[in-house]
Amino acid sequence: MMDLAGLQSALETFSGWIWGPFFLIPLLLGTGLYLTIRLGGLQFVRLGSALRLGLFTRKDPGSDGDISQFQALTTALAATVGTGNIVGVATAIGIGGPGALFWMWITGLLGMASKYSEAFLGVRFRTTDAVGEQNGGPQYYLERGIRGPVGKVLGLSFAIFAVIACFGIGNMTQGNSIATNLESSFAVPTWVTGIVLTIFALSVLVGGIKSIGRVTAGLVPIMIVFYVLGAIYILIANVGALPAAFAQIFTEAFTGTSAVGGFAGSAIIIAVQFGVARGIFSNESGMGSAAIAAAAAQTSHPVRQGLVSMTQTFIDTIIVVSCTGLVIIATGTWNQIDPETGEQLNPALMTAEAFSHGLPGDWGHIIVTIGLVLFAGSTILGWSYYGERNIERLLGRRAVIPFRIVFSLVVFIGCTVQLGVVWAFSDAMNGLMALPNLIGLLVLSGLVARETRQYLKNDPTLRATREEVDAFMAGTPGWEEWKRDSHPGAQTR
Numbered sequence: 109m110m111d112l113a114g115l116q117s118a119l120e121t122f123s124g125w126i127w128g129p130f131f132l133i134p135l136l137l138g139t140g141l142y143l144t145i146r147l148g149g150l151q152f153v154r155l156g157s158a159l160r161l162g163l164f165t166r167k168d169p170g171s172d173g174d175i176s177q178f179q180a181l182t183t184a185l186a187a188t189v190g191t192g193n194i195v196g197v198a199t200a201i202g203i204g205g206p207g208a209l210f211w212m213w214i215t216g217l218l219g220m221a222s223k224y225s226e227a228f229l230g231v232r233f234r235t236t237d238a239v240g241e242q243n244g245g246p247q248y249y250l251e252r253g254i255r256g257p258v259g260k261v262l263g264l265s266f267a268i269f270a271v272i273a274c275f276g277i278g279n280m281t282q283g284n285s286i287a288t289n290l291e292s293s294f295a296v297p298t299w300v301t302g303i304v305l306t307i308f309a310l311s312v313l314v315g316g317i318k319s320i321g322r323v324t325a326g327l328v329p330i331m332i333v334f335y336v337l338g339a340i341y342i343l344i345a346n347v348g349a350l351p352a353a354f355a356q357i358f359t360e361a362f363t364g365t366s367a368v369g370g371f372a373g374s375a376i377i378i379a380v381q382f383g384v385a386r387g388i389f390s391n392e393s394g395m396g397s398a399a400i401a402a403a404a405a406q407t408s409h410p411v412r413q414g415l416v417s418m419t420q421t422f423i424d425t426i427i428v429v430s431c432t433g434l435v436i437i438a439t440g441t442w443n444q445i446d447p448e449t450g451e452q453l454n455p456a457l458m459t460a461e462a463f464s465h466g467l468p469g470d471w472g473h474i475i476v477t478i479g480l481v482l483f484a485g486s487t488i489l490g491w492s493y494y495g496e497r498n499i500e501r502l503l504g505r506r507a508v509i510p511f512r513i514v515f516s517l518v519v520f521i522g523c524t525v526q527l528g529v530v531w532a533f534s535d536a537m538n539g540l541m542a543l544p545n546l547i548g549l550l551v552l553s554g555l556v557a558r559e560t561r562q563y564l565k566n567d568p569t570l571r572a573t574r575e576e577v578d579a580f581m582a583g584t585p586g587w588e589e590w591k592r593d594s595h596p597g598a599q600t601r
C-alpha cells in the first residue's frame with residue numbers, strides 16, 4: 109500500500125504535469141489571448157467604466173438577482189484574494205526568480221478576458237432553484253450552452269472537480285495557513301483557531317449567499333486596503349531599489365534566473381511555469397469559479413456583470429499580487445538565505461520577512477499575519493458558496509444545508525493536521541476544474557463576442573438604466589431567452 113509520502117509524491121508529479129509548460133499553461137494563456145482578440149481588447153478599453161460600475165455605482169436597481177453587483181464582486185474577491193497573494197507569490201518568485209512576476213502580470217491581463225467571458229456566461233445561462241435563488245456557473249453554462257452529451261459531460265465534470273477542490277484549496281489549506289501563522293506569530297494553539305474559524309464559517313454560511321455577500325462587502329475592501337497600504341509604505345521606504353527591481357522583473361522574464369543544471373532556456377520555462385501557475389492560483393481566471401458568484405448578481409444584462417467581475421482579476425493580480433511581489437524583490441528577500449538552514453527562505457516566511465524591511469519592530473510580520481488571516485478567512489466563505497452551488501447541481505437542493513455544516517466542520521480539520529497531500533491534491537483538482545471550463549470558453553466564444561458587441565453598441569459607458577436596456581435589447585438574439593430563464597419564475601431543470 110502506498111504511504112502518505114508516496115501518495116504526496118505521486119500527486120505532486122500529476123499536478124506538475126497538469127500545470128506544466130506543455131498542457132494547462134499554454135491552454136490558459138492561449139484561451140486568454142484568443143478571447144482578448146475576439147473581444148477587441150475589452151479588458152483594456154472598458155476597464156475604467158467597469159471599475160466605476162463595480163466599485164462606485166455598485167448596484168443595478170430593479171434587476172433580478174440575489175445580491176448586488178458589488179457583493180458579487182467582493183464574494184469572488186474573497187475567494188481569490190487568499191494565500192496565493194502572499195505565499196503563492198513568494199513561491200513563484202523564490203523558484204522562478206523576479207521574472208515570474210512579469211508572467212503573473214501577463215496571466216492577469218489576458219485572464220481578464222477569460223474572467224469576463226466566464227462571468228458573462230454565468231449570468232447568461234443562469235436559472236433559479238426551488239427556493240428562488242439564482243444558479244449559474246460552468247456547471248450550468250457548459251451544459252446549456254453546448255447542446256448534447258459533450259456539454260453535459262463537461263458540466264458534470266466541472267461540478268465534481270469543483271466540489272472536491274472546495275474542500276482542499278478553499279477550505280483546509282486556507283484554515284491551515286491561518287492556524288500555523290497565528291501559532292508562530294502569537295502562540296495561538298491551532299485547535300483554538302480551528303474552533304473559532306469553524307464557528308465563524310457556520311454562522312455566516314447558514315445564511316447563504318446573502319449573508320456571505322454582506323460579510324464580504326464589509327470585509328474585503330478593508331482587508332485589501334490594509335494590506336496594500338502596508339506594502340506601499342514598504343516600497344516608499346525602499347524607493348531607491350525600485351528601478352533595479354523593475355529591471356530584474358522585465359529582464360529575467362525572458363532570460364530567467366540562473367538555474368542549477370538543466371538545459372539552455374530551462375530557467376525561462378521555470379519563470380513562465382511558476383508565474384502562470386501561481387498567477388492562476390491567485391486570480392482563478394479561466395477556472396470558472398468566479399462565474400458562480402457572478403450568476404447571483406442583480407444585473408440588467410450579462411455584459412454588465414461580466415465587466416464588473418473582470419475587475420476582480422485586475423484588483424487581485426495587478427494591485428495585490430504586484431504589491432507582494434515588488435516588496436519581495438525590492439527588499440532583496442527573494443534570494444535571502446535562512447541563517448538556520450543555510451537554504452533559501454521558506455515562501456511562508458519570505459513575505460513576512462520582506463515586510464519587515466522599512467517597518468519598525470515586528471510590524472511587518474504582524475501585517476502579513478493579519479493580512480493572511482483576513483485573506484484566507486474570506487476565501488473560505490467564497491469557496492463555500494462555489495461548493496454549495498455545485499453540490500446542488502449534483503445532488504439537488506436538499507444537499508445544501510448538510511454541505512454547509514460539513515464544510516464548516518472540515519475547517520477545524522484543516523487547522524489541526526498536516527496538509528502536504530491536501531496541497532498537492534488541491535493543485536491537481538484546480539487544474540482539472542479549469543480544463544472543461546476552458547474548452548467551454550473556446551466553444552462559446554462566438555456567442556460571447558456577438559452578444560457583447562450587441563450590448564456595448566447601445567451602452568458603451570455602462571450608464572443605461574434597466575428600462576433603457578430592456579428597450580434597446582428587445583428582439584435581439586438571446587435576449588428573450590435570458591430574460592425568461594433568469595427570472596425568479598424559471599426553475600433549474
